[in-house]
Amino acid sequence: QVQLVESGGGLVQAGGSLRLSCAASGRTFSSYAMGWFRQAPGKEREFVAARGLSGASTAYADSVKGRFTISRDNAKNTAYLQMNSLKPEDTAVYYCAAQYLGGASRMEGAYDYWGQGTQVTVSS
Numbered sequence: 311q312v313q314l315v316e317s318g319g320g321l322v323q324a325g326g327s328l329r330l331s332c333a334a335s336g337r338t339f340s341s342y343a344m345g346w347f348r349q350a351p352g353k354e355r356e357f358v359a360a361r362g363l364s365g366a367s368t369a370y371a372d373s374v375k376g377r378f379t380i381s382r383d384n385a386k387n388t389a390y391l392q393m394n395s396l397k398p399e400d401t402a403v404y405y406c407a408a409q410y411l412g413g414a415s416r417m418e419g420a421y422d423y424w425g426q427g428t429q430v431t432v433s434s
Contacts (some may be wrong), residue, residue: 312336312408312423319404319428322396323425326432330391332406332425343412346390347400348430355405359391360414369372369414373402396432400411 313335322328334345345360359380360369370378379392389406407421415421 312339312342312414313427314406314408314423315408316404316425317427319430321431321433324398324432324434326396326398327392327394327414328396328430330404330406330428330430332391334387334389334408336346336387338385339387342408342410342423343414344380345409345415346380346401346404347407347418348404349427350399350402351407353402355418356419357416357424358404360416361389362414363411367414369416371416382405393430398432398434401430401432403429 315333318330343362346358347355347364348358349355357371358374359378361380377395382389405427406425411420
């Protein structure tokens, strides 16, 4: 069982940066691939970024490529999403997710555990 807790969301002006954190419980964090998804008001949840077990494999949505970076620190049981050059259309609730022995999947159904989400609001 893994519990995920996101933090780091907030209100930022367009062009600014935020770093989201996803703290995982348990001693097997290194066995989980991590992903970030987001859901804007009135829209379906969508894939943002994912990082595989070793970190060698990553995947990004086209809309965030070059602006967002996913990383992980296995010693701290934490995954991160560094978000730069934020745009108003990045406004959403951001969720982290964990996939046991998985890869950098873009599919929601591939993930076994989800956090409760953290709100990111980008003002114009």
